Amino acid sequence: MTERSGAPAAARRLAPRLAARAATHDRDGSFPVDDFADLREAGLFGLMVPAELGGAGATFAGYAAVATELARGNGATALVFNMHASVTGALGAVTEELAEALGVPAEALAARRLLRAAADGAWYAVAMSERGAGARLSQLATVYEPVDGGWRIKGSKTFCSGAGHADGYLVAARSAADPSVVSQFLVPAGEGLTVEPTWDALGMRATASHDLHLDVTVGTDRLLGGVEGLALVVAQLMPHWLVASYAAVYVGVARASIDAAAEHLNTRNLAGLPAVRARLGRADAAVAAAELVVAEAARRVDDAPGDEETNRWVWRAKLLAGTTAAEVAASMLEAAGTSATRRGHPLERLYRDARCGSLHPATSDVCADWLGIAALGGDPDRDGSSPRW
Numbered sequence: 001m002t003e004r005s006g007a008p009a010a011a012r013r014l015a016p017r018l019a020a021r022a023a024t025h026d027r028d029g030s031f032p033v034d035d036f037a038d039l040r041e042a043g044l045f046g047l048m049v050p051a052e053l054g055g056a057g058a059t060f061a062g063y064a065a066v067a068t069e070l071a072r073g074n075g076a077t078a079l080v081f082n083m084h085a086s087v088t089g090a091l092g093a094v095t096e097e098l099a100e101a102l103g104v105p106a107e108a109l110a111a112r113r114l115l116r117a118a119a120d121g122a123w124y125a126v127a128m129s130e131r132g133a134g135a136r137l138s139q140l141a142t143v144y145e146p147v148d149g150g151w152r153i154k155g156s157k158t159f160c161s162g163a164g165h166a167d168g169y170l171v172a173a174r175s176a177a178d179p180s181v182v183s184q185f186l187v188p189a190g191e192g193l194t195v196e197p198t199w200d201a202l203g204m205r206a207t208a209s210h211d212l213h214l215d216v217t218v219g220t221d222r223l224l225g226g227v228e229g230l231a232l233v234v235a236q237l238m239p240h241w242l243v244a245s246y247a248a249v250y251v252g253v254a255r256a257s258i259d260a261a262a263e264h265l266n267t268r269n270l271a272g273l274p275a276v277r278a279r280l281g282r283a284d285a286a287v288a289a290a291e292l293v294v295a296e297a298a299r300r301v302d303d304a305p306g307d308e309e310t311n312r313w314v315w316r317a318k319l320l321a322g323t324t325a326a327e328v329a330a331s332m333l334e335a336a337g338t339s340a341t342r343r344g345h346p347l348e349r350l351y352r353d354a355r356c357g358s359l360h361p362a363t364s365d366v367c368a369d370w371l372g373i374a375a376l377g378g379d380p381d382r383d384g385s386s387p388r389w
Contacts, residue, residue, distance in 0.1 A: 007056055010042040011069035018073030019256075019346075025076065025206035026349050029199065031165050032206050035077040036123065044081070046119035048089040054119035055092070060240060060305075061298035063089060064248035068291075071252025072259065075353040076206035078249045080125070080162045086241040087124040087170045087186070091115055091224070093305070114186055117167070124186065125166035127157040127212050135361040137182045142173040142214065144183065150219040153185060156211060163210040164195040170224075171214065181229040185222045192216025203352035240301045243362055244314040247294045247321035250357035253350060254287045254325040260346040261332035270337070279335040283328045290324040293317050312374055319367040322357035329354035 018035050025032045039045060047066060049055020058066070063085050071078035092115060118124070133139035142155025153173050160169070168188045175181040187193070196211040258280060265271045265280075297317035300310040329351045333340055340347040358364035370380035 007044065007047055007058060007062060008065040008069055010044065011066045014038050014042060015069055015073030018070065018077050022074040022076070022206070023344050023346070023349060025074070027344065029205045029208075031162070031208040032074065032077050033165070035074065036080075036165070039077075039081060040121045040123070045084060045088075045121055045123045048085050048092050049115040049119045050092050053092075053113075053115045055088075055115065057092075059298075060089070060244075060301040061295065063245065064294055064298045067245070067248035068252035068255070068294075071249045072256045074206065075249060075253040075256070075350070076204045078252060079204055079246075080207050082245050082249055083126040083161050084118075084123045084166075086126060086245055088115060088118050089245075090241050114168075122167040123162075124168045124170060125160055125162040127160045127163075127169040127171045127187075127214070129157060129159040129361075130155070131158050137172055138180075140172060140174050140182065142171070143176040143179075144173040144185070145176040147217060150217055151185065151223060152215075152217045153187065154215045156213045158198070158211050159209045160212040161207040161209045163199075163208055163212050165208060169193070169212065175228060183228045184224045185218055186224060187214065187216060187218055187222065201356075203349075203354070203356045205352075239311055240297070240305065240314050243318045243367075244294070244297050244301065246357070246360045247290075247297070247317040250321040250325040250354065251287065251290050251294050253354050253357065254283075254290065254321075254328045257325075257329040257332045257347065257350045257354065258283050258287060260350060261336050261340075264336045264340055264345075264347065268336075268339075276335045279331050283331055286324050286328055290317075290320045293320050312371065315362070315367040315371050318360075318362060319364050319371065322360070322364045325354040325357040 017038060018032070021032055021034060024030070043056070044066065046055035047058045048063060049057070051057035067078050067082055067085070070081055128137070129135045130140055130142065133141065140155070142153065142157065144151050144153045153171060155173060157171070166189060168186050171185045171187050172182060173185065175183065192215055194213040196213060198211045199205070199207070199209045201209070261280060265276055270276055293313070294317045297310075297313040300307070300313050304310050329347070333347050333351050336347050339345070342348060362370070370384060373380045373383050
């Protein structure tokens with residue numbers, strides 16, 4: 001499958017199937033196993049894997065197009081897929097040239113072999129956030145230390161989407177010897193990992209974002225980059241995978257809200273009301289604007305990743321996607337009326353899912369603060385109220 005010819009079209013074809021299962025998984029808080037079987041069958045786990053390793057070699061813009069289509073079917077499924085794309089996208093972006101620039105040893109590129117597994121159907125979750133620290137890498141309590149033949153990692157993670165279902169987990173941890181050093185490991189599922197079923201949330205209920213407890217030893221080759229301390233460097237070079245990748249998902253959720261409202265209004269013979277039509281018109285314009293900002297951010301990521309102006313577009317995309325999704329979903333619920341607030345109605349679920357968009361790191365308030373600092377001529381890294389990572 002190639003990015004141009006297959007991936008977005010495959011996601012578009014899958015969306016109705018994901019949508020048909022979404023209500024049940026939302027109601028039960030159950031993980032959409034069948035959705036992920038469909039993603040595997042469609043070859044989408046290899047989307048961000050370089051072509052020479054068996055994948056589609058998609059650009060960030062290609063990822064954004066796929067994520068948006070999947071989210072029109074089920075935002076929770078798209079959100080978990082986003083985590084997998086973040087892992088494989090970041091790994092795939094570490095070329096020989098970038099490794100040399102970072103001073104990473106050539107053997108570190110051996111970790112890219114994990115991408116072959118993704119191209120063959122394996123998928124990965126992200127275990128970064130922790131209670132009390134959120135996604136701030138510099139504040140993590142999970143620690144690691146060297147042992148014979150590898151590394152021992154011990155700690156607990158929260159909001160781990162896909163916990164208990166993924167083939168492996170991207171785990172961020174701090175060095176026990178030097179807490180200022182933060183590294184990342186790709187930990188395989190299995191012994192040493194325990195899932196605590198804690199996820200019973202307002203929205204995105206089917207993501208299975210449970211707590212993950214780790215007391216595990218992994219081989220030396222599981223240290224990403226082959227060098228300790230690269231996690232913060234990667235966060236600075238590739239903030240799009242920690243921020244803007246969410247934006248594509250919530251643009252899709254916003255568009256799904258309009259789709260669901262239109263179907264409801266036509267079925268109920270309410271489409272003739274001018275006030276209702278005006279709500280849909282404003283929603284359509286707002287989502288189109290957010291789509292354009294996400295597309296521009298993605299284009300800039302592909303052309304100049306980590307560039308100062310690129311990062312500003314990344315923050316804009318995350319901010320606008322989160323706020324637009326929440327505002328559009330709320331307006332569509334009002335347009336549809338009280339009957340659409342019943343449990344199980346697509347608009348009721350989409351309203352709750354959309355509310356989560358502003359809460360993913362960096363939150364809408366944080367993105368707005370960074371953009372405001374930059375607009376005033378300041379440096380968000382230096383002048384923000386807290387460190388980014």
